[in-house]
Amino acid sequence: MIGKLLIANRGEIARRIARTCARLSIPYVAVYSDADRGAPHLEGAADLVRIGPAPAARSYLDGAALIRAARERGADAIHPGVGFLSENADFAAAVEAAGLIFVGPRPDTIAALGDKGRAKALMAEAGVPVVPGSAAASDDVEEVERLIAATGYPALLKPAAGGGGKGMQVVTKPGARAEIASAIRTARSSFGDGRLLVERLIERPRHVEVQVFGDGAGGAVHLFDRECSLQRRHQKVIEEAPASTLPDALRARLAQAAVAGARAVTYRNAGTFEFIVGADGAFYYLEVNTRLQVEHPVTEAITGLDLVEWQLRLASGAPLPLAQEQIHARGHAIECRLYAEDPAAGFRPAPGRVTHLAWPSGARIDSAVEAGSPVPPHYDPMIAKIIVHGDDRRQTLARMRAALAETAVMGVATNLGFLAALAARPEVAAGTAHTRLIDEVLPELLGAAAPGALAAVAGAAVVLDAMPEGSGPASPWQASAAPYGRHALAQGAPLGAMVLEIAGARAAVRVLSARRGAVTVEAETAGMRLTATVEGGRGSGGLLEGMLDGRRWRALVLPDAVEVIIDGARAEVSRRVRGGPDEAEATDWASAEIPGLVVAVAAKAGERVARGDVLAVIEAMKFENPVTAPRDGIVAEIVCRVGEQVEAGQRLVRLAL
CATH class of the missing domain: 3.40.50.20 (Rossmann fold)
Structure with a gap:
């Protein structure tokens, strides 16, 4: 060893x-x-x-x-x-x-399977079905355009040296030079090789992969399959094992193809053979990830095996720990990837500091983030993987929904609400999801809590936070740090009122009654009025938590704001009210919203641009983030250059009228 x-x-x-x-x-x-x-x-x-x-x-x-x-x-x-x-x-x-x-695998195996064109040829020789497309790869925009025309539309651009969906781009019609250039740039910055392979896009496929291990001497076994069809930007979001609603015969053919491919290259150590499965049941080789996968815990859950231990033993020269007939699967497992990102802002990475955490009971949590931990802007923004296991898929999905409801992250924006909404989709319950599902229903997955509900919870949280704990009077007026004074009393608000701000809009909250465990408030914002009893109190991790009309909420009261999570969706409600958006003038500057590397400057001095036009592109946390014009105007000054590292809030392009 x-x-x-x-x-x-x-x-x-x-x-x-x-x-x-x-x-x-x-x-x-x-x-x-x-x-x-x-x-x-x-x-x-x-x-x-x-x-x-x-x-x-x-x-x-x-x-x-x-x-x-x-x-x-x-x-x-x-x-x-x-x-x-x-x-x-x-x-x-x-x-x-x-x-x-x-x-891991031998260097020559990594090189062969890391080059998508060469790997495709190797798999075809081994009898593994491959997707129609170009055999050559190129990092020249015009040449890639020719390869797309020869392959046909819609086409999929894949970095020849890439993996994990990074840098993949769909092209549906001619005239996509900007998309091709962006894909080349991403491939070059991510993998040191800008060459792209062109393949025919298989519409609405499922993504199914097979975990394999090889001994480096021709022996190989599989540890069953995983479903990874729930993806966004070709990045997996929710994975499960085994793949749902897959016919046994097709499942067996996929496993056989993966093992045959592994034996054909005398594979050593852990690897994952990825396939796309069409609606007609036909499947095609996608790629091999020559490493441990992020989603390996679901395989560990159904097999009871430690895949890292297998890696270490094989690397030490030991034989495969088990023969194929000794490897068994039990039950079902699902994994959700929790990221520090803002779904409402196009899933923009959201670096910062996690202030409070609440993890679900009965779930495996793979994380290196704790309360107080920073999420640096330099790396992948994953906070944790949440993994649950059950006797069958229905039970496991119910356990995952419950686990997401129990999870809370304060301090940074996350995709928690998005995950909860996705896990509740009927297509997910039915096992009919495909790789385009998230794109097709994305607006329905981004539903934020209504301003009235946010104001009600925030106002109630302020009151509950100020109440003394333990025995004694429950009136907020007798708390040691009351959220407001007697002067705040107003007609129709027996216990006072407060003004909050949500996304630039003011919300008036009147407290009608307050006792431990429940606060009744009337919240008015944007002409809408909501009267509700907010149930709650002090929960785990120092957070306030409770229910509002059957919806679970959590809150953290800060000196000038209240962080609120309702059904996993997070919002920040300001207690320091400023002027509304109509009182402020549009800025003359387009600034970086997050720190990162400038990889493109599209603006040209003197040109006229419209609000929303892309002026520059910043790469951060493995994604390209556009910097757009805040208003119509003429580009007067450009103070950034390609290759420059910029900070959040740094001014990049100035506009004039």
Whole structure:
């Protein structure tokens, strides 16, 4: 067995690998960037090594520094985790050249399967069905246009060196040069290779993958299949194992194809063969992820196996731990990916600091974020993976809905409400979801709580927060820190009134009655009036929580705001009222909304632009974020350039009338 392991990653996957190391009594080395100093993934490590400054290119992607740290700290193996260098053939080769064990496939296998064109040819030779499309790849916009024309519309652009859906782009008609250029840019920045492969787009397919392990000598087994059809921007959102409503014969053919593909390349260690399945039951090879998958916990849940342990044992030279007939599946498992992102703002990453957390009981939580933890702007914004297991799919889905309802994250925007809405969709319950479902029903998944409900909960939370705990009077007037004074008394508001602000609009809240466990308020905003009794009190993690008309809410009262979560959707209600949006003039500046790297400047001095036109593009947390014109005008000044790192709020382009 490996004597000492360096975990060349961060966040929840580093913590996940560390758990197996601790169980197997394998000491491990944890690495960190300046942004991760003191991060939870460093706990329990035998050695800690600073690997570089915050940007990933100068820390977690610095292969030489990682290898040097392993050798200096006496590690004999490196586990790359997921992302970063996990599918980098050059890094794997350098690890082995340094006399260390790379916990993963051989470098030549990573290189062969990482090149989408070459991998497609290898799978076709092995008899695995492949999607029609180009055999060549290119990073020239005009050449890609020609490949699309030859393939036909709609077409799918895939980074030749990519994986995990990153940088994929759908083209439905000619004249898509901007989309092609963006895909090339994303591929180059993410994988160091801008070449794109063009394939025919299979409409409304399901995404089904098969977990495999190989011994590097021709032996291979599968650990059943997973469904990953619930995707956004080709990134998986909810995964489950096994795939739902899949005919047994088709399930068997998928597993056979994956094992045949693994044997054809003499696969070593863990890998995932991904397929798309058409409505007619035909399936096609998509790609191989030559690493552990983010969604591996659902496979662990149904098999009872530790996939990281399998990786470590195989890397140590041991044979496959079990034969195919010894591997069994039980029940059903579902995983949701919880991200720090703002669904209402196009799922823009939302770095910041998590102030409070509440996790569900009865669920597995894979996370490296704790109360007080920052979510840095430099890396993937995942907060946690929530995993549940049950006897069957119906029970498991019900448990996931309950788990999402019990979860609360304060301090940053998250996709929690989006996940809850998605898990409640009838298509998900019926097992008929496909990879385009989220795009088709997205407006229905982004429903925010009504301003009246937010105002009612926020007002009630202010009152409940000010009430004394324990025995004694329950009147807010007798609290040690009452939210308002007697002067606030107003006609029709026996216990006072307050003015709040929600998304720039004022809301008047009148408190009609208050006692421990329930506050009755009348909230008026945008001409709408709501009278409601808000039930609640102090809950877990210091948060206030309760029910409003059958909907679960949580709140955190701050000096000048109230953070409110209703059915998973988060909003911030200001207690410091400012002028409304109609009282403020539109800004002359287009500014960066989040920190990141400027990857494109579309604005040209002197040109006329309309409100909403893209002026620049910032890459942050693995996504491109457009900076748009705040109003109509003429570009008067451009104060940013491609390759520049900018901060949130930094002015980039000035407009004149």
